[in-house]
Amino acid sequence: MTEATGPERVRTAEQIELSAREAAAGVTPRQDHGSWAAKVDRLDVQQRDGVRGTNVAGRRLTGPVQGFGKMWQKTYRLDVGPGTSPQQAIATWKAHFPEFWPPGNRFAGALTGISPGDVALLDLAIGGGVKLSTGVFVLYADEESFTLMTPQGHMFAGWITFSAERSDPGTAVQAQVLMRANDPLYELGMIFGGHRKEDVFWAQTLTALGRYLGAPGAAGVPAGTVNPAVSTRTVCVDSKRQWRNARNIWHNSMVRSVLQTMAAPLRALRRRSAQDG
């Protein structure tokens, strides 16, 4: 049995035993070492302007294995035409990521854009004047894709991969979510309108990106609406719910955000009396 040949050890064809196929073809193996975030047990966050920034610090990351609800794979895709290469599309998406989000939602990431290991803070509009405060972790980023992973308390446990690829006749950009609702309350929310809301969210995001990149027909699509050219494909990967993870509800950021919003006047009063005293 051969030993593992991690990409981190790759140097030259002489230094390592490149396969005959690769050596003959003059192919340099792809490397992923710098594309993955370093391992973290719990999230560490820095406060950012414009967002509340709660419900993230100290939280663990959650993948589909840790989630509660049915498992879904949702793919949103838009052809942006031949004028943009996949690398250009992803570079633009990374650099301007928050600008493409639908109005009323805030994404406060690192000033440098999207890099592996970054933690971004989110305020998401959930109605009734309440903002759901949560975050995302940049799990993976390379020139053709990047992936965000969610923490405990987020609506879903899983990750979302943003990618671009050559697709005749041009370049297609794509957002693909692999997720389970994080707890029973979120699962109910997904059933009663949450899925539709999420579909609109990402379709609007792709529409905004397409407009920025000059996608065919994008100029005629008003801001805040969905370009009908955005395709959506939804697959239920696992129809079973993971009841062992029902207690994830303890971390539910929606419940906590509502409580934090209700408690805000009390906190302000306490601060004022402390200053007066």
Next chain:
Amino acid sequence: MDGPTVTMQVRHLDGEVAVLDIKGEVTAACEPILMSAYEEAGGSAAKRLVLNFAGLEYMNSGGIGMLVTLLVRANRQRQKLAAYGLSEHYREIFELTRLDEAITIYHDEASALVGAAN
């Protein structure tokens, strides 16, 4: 994007255990190859499936997603999934994505076979 550059060979150790030798690049593009190998490994007939990552050269987040899909199929059939041969780098990725909580990681094939049998 180029096509998948991965091979997945199946070894049947007995009627209940199959080892998948994975060599090359694991990305979302190789899902048909993985699922085909899964069927060759016995589909629902195999009770234990061991993934050998000693030949893994590259993996992106799409590859991790594909392993989650395999895990769902294995769970549906009440099959145990184990892995070995991961370099330190890929072991950390399994831990980061918390995939190690569902796919038990072993140091070598012998321990993976013993562990998967328990």
